[in-house]
Amino acid sequence: MAEHSTGISKGEVVIEAVDIVKNYGHLQALKGASLKVYAGEITALLGDNGAGKSTLTNIICGALPKTSGRIICRGKEIEVQSIQHAARLGIQMVYQDLALAPDLNVPNNIFLGREIIKDSIFGRLFKLLDMKKMTEISKNHLAELGIGLKSLSVPVKSLSGGERQALAVAKAVAWCESVLIMDEPTAALGARQQALVYSTMRAAAQKNLGVLVISHDIPKMLEVADRICIMRQGVVIADLMASETNLQAVLSLMLTGRAA
Structure with a gap:
């Protein structure tokens, strides 16, 4: 699993998108979007439908190619x-x-x-999984993130929606070294299930990962996130500390491009 205790300093820019353009023929989905995500912080990416949020995050995570612009990961320009x-x-x-x-x-x-194979002649020869070791590591990892499951041996389909979402975040955190990106992580979840996911997000940030979250739940993001980035018409138009803004200002920026 990834080690988060060394190598990343709180406040370090773990990922930066610079002037990202994305064209679909004559349609320009991104028009020079720039964004920074910092280690140890939850950054909420907000915007109306069609603002370009998913396009930008999909470019950062390699799901979409960019038309132009730069992606910088921990100070080094990368081509994902x-x-x-x-x-x-x-x-x-x-x-x-x-x-x-x-x-x-x-x-x-x-x-x-990334299965662990038993360290024995038979284990290596027949590719026998070391379930004891995998279970122990998983148990400790979930405990570090504050995720309590009644059993680790049951099929994942038997878990609640919130538990499955928290597990998906925990799995990503296990192998994440720089930035964790989530697209509407609490959609269709109840209040208790949402709370579990939000606490898992915070635990990930406390491991000095950068956490970037797309969400339509603006009031909750103002409560949970450290930083609020607002997209409008393919551009990031604001980068604000959550503690220094409010719902009225965010909505005004989203809808008109101007602060209230």
Whole structure:
């Protein structure tokens, strides 16, 4: 699993998008969008439908190619080729569909594609999984994030919606080294389930990861996030500290491009 205790300093810019342009034929979805995400902070990316939020985050995580502009990861300019390439660079994305394997248990989901093989002749020869070690590491990792599950051995499909979402975040955090991106992580969840996801997000930030969240729940983002970035018509028009703004100002910027 990724180590978060060394190498990243709180307040360090872990990812920066500079003048990102994205064209779809004659349609320009992004018109020079720039964004910074800082280690140890939750940054909420807000904007009306069609503002370019998902396009920008999909470019950062390698799901979409950019037309022009630069992506800088911890001071080094990078060309993100794919989601898998982004993951190797320390960038993890949690999508709304979660990308969990519903019939597998919790440790098998966390270690999917990164399974630990038993360190023995038979283990290496027959590719036997070291479930004891994977379960122990998973248990400790979830505890660090404040996620309490009744059982790690049950299929993930038997967990509640909030538990599955928190597990998806925990899985991403396990392998994340720079920035964790989430697109509407609490959509369709109840209040208690939302609280579990938000606490997991905060725990990720406390590991000195940069957390970037797309959300339509503006009041909650003003409460949960450290920083508010607002997109309008393909450009990031504001980068504000959450403690220094309010709902009226955010809505005014989103709808008119001007502060209230």
